Amino acid sequence: MKRIRQFACVLLLVVTVASLGASVFAPANYATQFRDELPNAAPSRSHWLGTDDLGRDRFSRVLYGTRVSLLLAPAAALLSTLLAALIGALAGYLGGTWEKIAMTGADLFLSLPWLFLLLMVRAMLPLNVSAFTSVTVTFFLLGLLGWAASARVVCSGAKAIRNSDFVLLARASGVSRARLLLRHVLPNLKPVLLAQFWISIPIFILSEANLGILGLGVAEPLPSWGSLLRELESYANFSNEYWRLVPLVLLVITVTSFQLILSRDEVSA
């Protein structure tokens, strides 16, 4: 299993490096249309994965799209983990009414199916929104709405730390509540927070992909895994063109790699 995890790490690293160096590795810009050639062209020397409906180089779009998803999903995960840390740690540490209020809020978010909530808010974006705004808002919403499950875990972790001997000793020594929370509780929650951060990344990648396929993801011409996978809707007409599946294969490889690496992190957390 250790070897498989190492292999997953290497795969993830390769995908990340390739996407970060998109401007170097990609033969064209993601929005450049090659009008002198036919759209939906087959792979060739100049277009390794062919071109899309609008005559844009698919390989370049896959690289840029991977960069968008791989950079912004961790950003969204960071936001949701920070929210979960703030709400969960405070609720767990303060306990009583605060904990009840915070956990009712978390229950409320958890009782609304994730995709329904996301679909609802994402649909309210302005119609003339720019690609940059759409991508920022999509991932911001993912981060903003995805804190509840993590907050529950953080809250129970904070409760366990609150009742531990060293916190009791610190309180008896007259350490203030704020200092206790910042210097004793939060640093000890680091493994839990890290695990929650890593768990959130594949969830957000998949959520963005689902939104993209449903036409509510990142706006054109900016590519992301979700918008690239939208091409699959017409895959029945091109079922022998396997190169169209590359974004899906890349997404599955990345998410699987995260899951494999996570299985160790979860244990160590």
Next chain:
Amino acid sequence: MLKLCLRHLFRIAVTLLLGGLLAATLIRFAPGFDTDEQQMDSRLSAESIQALRQQRAAQKNVLKFYAAFLSAAVRGDFGKSETLDRPVRELIAERLPVTLKLMAYGLVVGWSLALLFAVTATMARITAWDLATTALAGLFLCIPSAVLALAFVFIRAPGYLALGLIVFSHVFRYWRNLLDKSYAMPHIVTARAKGLGTVRILLWHVLPVSGAQLLAVAGVSVSIALGATIPVEALCGIPGIGELAWQAALGRDLSLLVTLTLLVTVVTLVANTASDVLGQAFRTQRA
């Protein structure tokens, strides 16, 4: 038990009210609430566009909108869908049975697969089978549900099978772990050592121990299935609640979206409460 049920009912009512308010607030403060696709229709006169703007302005105050919505809802009036130009109540009555049927089939397929694979992997203890089932569930977990739905459209398979695979991938790992823990318990090890049959061990010793937790996971999976109905129905062309939510989202239909959110919250809460109460009954019976 009555006290427990009443407490759960109170929790459902409070969560429902807050859920509706949350939905209305999120929609109201989402950027672009003021813009409407209809306002870009060149065939509309300036007066019509002004009327549309006034209609939106009336919904600007979240609390006022929500209070009006609730008082009308008590009378059974959930408003009218702006995009489909039909009463929301009528739309829901038409589509809810379709979604419930899809979910029921999907959950049965998902739970059956998960239970079958989890039980056989735990009992058989064959490494290859264990790895194969874990890898299969892991693979479906890594594929976006919308892609899975599309795949089932291409192979012309019914949508509930896609939903079943989504549920299976989420439930399998938890059930597998729960059964694993139960099988490692001393009394079950003793039962196995004494030569008790595998079916008897499963039915008499394992399921009574882990039944409540298995039920809790099953309750949570209802919410997963409900969320997955959006891509499955939208892409497989099933006219249910998920497809309606998708259409409402594309059409920015506020009253329809709030009603659907409330409906979805009710279904999720009822499923979670039912699994909770059943689990409690299970534990009480064992004690």
